[in-house]
Amino acid sequence: MDSEAPATAPAPAKRYFTWDEVAKRSGSEEERWLVIERKVYDISEFTHRHPGGSRVINHYAGQDATDPFMAFHIDKGLVRKYMNSLLIGELSPEQPSFEPTKNKELMDEFRELRATVERMGLMKANHVFFLLYLLHILLLDVAAWLTLWFFGTSLVPFLLCAVLLSTVQTQAGWLQHDFGHLSVFSTSTWNHLLHHFVIGHLKGAPASWWNHLHFQHHAKPNCFLKDPDISMHPSFFALGKILSVELGKQKKKYMPYNHQHKYFFLIGPPALLPLYFQWYIFYFVIQRKKWVDLAWMMTFYARIFLTYVPFLGLKGVLGLFFMVRFLESIWFVWVTQMNHIPMHIDYDRNMDWVSTQLRATCNVHRSAFNDWFSGHLNFQIEHHLFPTMPRHNYHKVAPLVQSLCAKHGIEYQSKPLLSAFADIIYSLKESGQLWLDAYLHQ
Numbered sequence: 001m002d003s004e005a006p007a008t009a010p011a012p013a014k015r016y017f018t019w020d021e022v023a024k025r026s027g028s029e030e031e032r033w034l035v036i037e038r039k040v041y042d043i044s045e046f047t048h049r050h051p052g053g054s055r056v057i058n059h060y061a062g063q064d065a066t067d068p069f070m071a072f073h074i075d076k077g078l079v080r081k082y083m084n085s086l087l088i089g090e091l092s093p094e095q096p097s098f099e100p101t102k103n104k105e106l107m108d109e110f111r112e113l114r115a116t117v118e119r120m121g122l123m124k125a126n127h128v129f130f131l132l133y134l135l136h137i138l139l140l141d142v143a144a145w146l147t148l149w150f151f152g153t154s155l156v157p158f159l160l161c162a163v164l165l166s167t168v169q170t171q172a173g174w175l176q177h178d179f180g181h182l183s184v185f186s187t188s189t190w191n192h193l194l195h196h197f198v199i200g201h202l203k204g205a206p207a208s209w210w211n212h213l214h215f216q217h218h219a220k221p222n223c224f225l226k227d228p229d230i231s232m233h234p235s236f237f238a239l240g241k242i243l244s245v246e247l248g249k250q251k252k253k254y255m256p257y258n259h260q261h262k263y264f265f266l267i268g269p270p271a272l273l274p275l276y277f278q279w280y281i282f283y284f285v286i287q288r289k290k291w292v293d294l295a296w297m298m299t300f301y302a303r304i305f306l307t308y309v310p311f312l313g314l315k316g317v318l319g320l321f322f323m324v325r326f327l328e329s330i331w332f333v334w335v336t337q338m339n340h341i342p343m344h345i346d347y348d349r350n351m352d353w354v355s356t357q358l359r360a361t362c363n364v365h366r367s368a369f370n371d372w373f374s375g376h377l378n379f380q381i382e383h384h385l386f387p388t389m390p391r392h393n394y395h396k397v398a399p400l401v402q403s404l405c406a407k408h409g410i411e412y413q414s415k416p417l418l419s420a421f422a423d424i425i426y427s428l429k430e431s432g433q434l435w436l437d438a439y440l441h442q
Contacts, residue, residue, distance in 0.1 A: 023063075032044045032058060035064045036069050039090045043058075055212070056215040070111075075187070124186075134175060134198075162323045166327035176202075177377075178390070200296025208284075213228045222340055224347050225347070226348050237264070239431060339362055343360050363379055
């Protein structure tokens with residue numbers, strides 16, 4: 001008697017969804033969905049396992065996330081394999097590939113530009129560039145120690161040592177940014193390892209903390225409640241025209257915002273690192289049990305104390321350390337805020353990738369000094385559009401980005417360095433006055 005072949009189970013019916021259905025799963029309830037290349041993924045249970053952090057992926061819940069997915073990941077094939085278990089269906093055939101708030105022609109042309117950039121090899125790093133950059137940081141670090149060893153610990157050598165160490169810390173900050181964005185090596189493993197070394201051992205900060213904050217900033221720059229870089233609104237500053245007027249109409253006054261362009265000099269550049277970040281990073285790693293990060297951090301503090309206590313004693317080292325953090329903080333805040341604070345600040349309007357980034361970023365003119373001083377973050381527009389691009393290629397893609405912006409009537413801002421610094425103050429003064437007018441008269 002012939003045995004019958006086992007019956008094959010019917011394939012599950014493919015599920016189709018509309019944008020209205022996706023938009024309802026935006027995180028206000030327990031369910032969170034997002035769309036990548038027309039496929040719908042349920043990320044509700046995945047967010048806390050997301051390597052880039054739960055918040056950055058949650059910021060795209062209920063939205064199309066195709067462009068940020070392409071921008072942030074260097075091994076997309078591997079990531080897609082992990083995403084298969086999250087796939088629940090796709091957009092219905094009659095549905096557009098993205099929401100009506102987004103510019104279809106602009107999105108299509110930007111994706112063509114990205115393909116062109118990849119064909120040109122602009123996403124590939126020059127390892128010699130980054131090796132030399134690391135060496136110049138290490139040489140400055142050694143020079144700081146040799147200053148005290150050779151000239152002694154009087155005031156002038158002490159101050160010179162502090163300036164050199166603050167330069168080391170700032171430049172290491174720009175370098176860890178490269179590794180954190182996976183823009184140096186073709187595999188995540190090597191980028192993560194060097195990221196731990198630079199931010200942990202050379203700077204004394206946790207990689208996980210930087211990832212948690214910085215990827216949110218890139219996903220939704222200048223979007224209130226989503227970009228942590230503008231979280232000082234409204235506790236300390238009234239930022240942007242829209243949010244400042246809203247705050248005034250609500251009759252909220254946490255600070256005298258009409259004077260914020262003055263007190264920015266006191267609680268902004270000099271205070272952020274020594275009075276906030278320096279303490280918060282330890283709370284972060286302990287509260288989240290990031291023991292690997294903590295171990296890397298402790299190698300930094302052990303090295304600093306072992307090499308400088310013999311010269312300065314414990315009190316002298318603490319004084320040197322906080323002077324370095326003070327100088328580094330001034331440098332860091334002016335550079336990182338000049339590209340964003342003067343730009344458009346609002347709630348998330350779910351705009352397309354290019355519009356989202358260009359509204360929130362501006363450039364500073366290229367020069368050898370500006371490139372070095374800012375770690376090439378003077379090319380903030382190109383960096384935000386292509387966050388995994390090696391920084392030495394920003395100037396090569398800039399003309400292509402300018403052409404795209406000109407074609408679609410998008411303002412591409414680039415300005416001198418000192419003008420960029422001044423615009424921070426002008427924008428704070430303007431938004432403070434808008435707050436005051438709304439507070440008093442609306």
